[in-house]
Amino acid sequence: MTTTRQSVRRGFVATPHGDIEYREAGEGTPLLMMHATPASSASFEPHFPLIPGRRVIAMTTLGYGESSRPPEPYRSVEQYAQSVAWFLDGLGLDRVDLFGTHTGGVIAVGVAAAFSDRVGLLVLDEVGNYANAAGLELHSNIHRYYEERPDGSHLVEIWRRMGGDRPGADFNRVTQRLIDNLRVNSVTGCEEAYGHMGWEGAGPYAICRFDTEENARRITAPTLLVYGESSKLRPIGEELERRIPRSRLVLLPSEGMFTIDQGPELWGAAVREFLSEPGV
Numbered sequence: 001m002t003t004t005r006q007s008v009r010r011g012f013v014a015t016p017h018g019d020i021e022y023r024e025a026g027e028g029t030p031l032l033m034m035h036a037t038p039a040s041s042a043s044f045e046p047h048f049p050l051i052p053g054r055r056v057i058a059m060t061t062l063g064y065g066e067s068s069r070p071p072e073p074y075r076s077v078e079q080y081a082q083s084v085a086w087f088l089d090g091l092g093l094d095r096v097d098l099f100g101t102h103t104g105g106v107i108a109v110g111v112a113a114a115f116s117d118r119v120g121l122l123v124l125d126e127v128g129n130y131a132n133a134a135g136l137e138l139h140s141n142i143h144r145y146y147e148e149r150p151d152g153s154h155l156v157e158i159w160r161r162m163g164g165d166r167p168g169a170d171f172n173r174v175t176q177r178l179i180d181n182l183r184v185n186s187v188t189g190c191e192e193a194y195g196h197m198g199w200e201g202a203g204p205y206a207i208c209r210f211d212t213e214e215n216a217r218r219i220t221a222p223t224l225l226v227y228g229e230s231s232k233l234r235p236i237g238e239e240l241e242r243r244i245p246r247s248r249l250v251l252l253p254s255e256g257m258f259t260i261d262q263g264p265e266l267w268g269a270a271v272r273e274f275l276s277e278p279g280v
Contacts, residue, residue: 008045013059013090018068020087021060026052029120030096031275033058034084034104037143038200040065040180046173047260050268054275057096059087061104063202065180073193074202077210081110088118097275098221101125101260106207113218121278122221123271126257127240128233129212136208145187145198158182173261212236216243222278223247226270228254228262246280 012019023041025048033044033056041058042065048056060067062083063074074080084107088096097120100108105127112119130139146154155178162177163169184199194201213236223244227237229251241249250270252258260267 008048012066013087015062015083015086015090017070017083017086018062020062020068020083020090021066022057022087023048024055024057026055028054030055030057030093032084032088032096032098034098034100034108035061035064036102036104037203038064038181038184039177040067040183042176042180047264047268050264051272051275057091059084061107061203063199064184066183069189069199073190074206075193075209077107077110077206078114080107080203080206081114084111085115085118094118095120097121097123099123099125099271100127102127103203103207106130106210106212107203109212109215109219110210112221112223113215116218116220119221121275122219122223123226123274124223124240125226125267126228126231126233126237126259127212127225128207128236129239130204130208131211139201139204139208140195140197143197143201143204145196145200146185148185155182158185213239213243216240219244219247221246222280224271224274224278225249226258226267227251228256228258230254231257233257246278248280 008023008025010023012021023045031054035043041060044058063069095118098108105124112122146158148154158181159178162174164174187198190199194205225237225240225247227234231254237249241247252263252266254262
């Protein structure tokens with residue numbers, strides 16, 4: 001394990017299906033963070049200081065970032081949930097508080113449903129329910145393999161997709177997103193499972209076959225649901241609040257779906273308050 005100048009420690013946990021990359025900072029009750037697609041644990045590193053007094057751990061989902069690809073392409077959220085349990089075993093953690101955003105949020109639902117004894121508090125950020133025809137079509141359009149070209153023009157396409165040409169873009173963040181995207185820009189060994197989406201589509205493939213709303217009924221952990229006021233997923237958040245027995249919904253100002261980058265301090269305040277006093 002290595003330590004950066006920001007006191008962020010980085011390491012790998014060996015599991016039956018490969019090594020899982022992670023980053024962590026701080027001490028205290030562990031909070032495990034799970035990322036969106038096609039990001040990695042690196043996406044959370046700038047936000048670690050928002051949760052002081054905690055051991056904040058961000059894991060990179062198998063198949064993404066520098067985590068290993070599983071021996072066979074995963075096809076279910078349950079497989080990803082099992083890999084999270086193995087990760088916790090490797091760190092010697094019996095129980096954690098859990099945060100997941102987007103794809104990572106759906107996997108977090110799977111973890112909380114299947115391994116309820118291992119989740120203390122749960123925070124779900126902009127979690128959708130994509131187990132329907134519209135969800136399949138959406139993710140099939142969003143995620144795809146960019147065929148490599150000798151002139152490198154595919155790299156420019158991915159750079160633009162990651163927001164590199166937007167006014168005021170944070171090039172450090174965009175570069176990290178580009179790196180994360182390139183790591184999954186391949187169809188080798190997965191084309192039968194994920195088709196044109198390639199390895200980037202592994203998580204999306206699984207969440208489109210997992211009914212978030214039905215599985216939410218199995219969650220026993222106190223749960224905070226974080227959505228943007230103008231998010232198209234807000235109705236899902238409202239439905240999850242009805243289905244998860246001990247849950248509450250918080251709406252944050254947003255431009256479309258809420259992301260931590262839109263309002264890091266607002267997000268941090270909401271999550272810190274919940275972690276200290278769930279109120280449900």
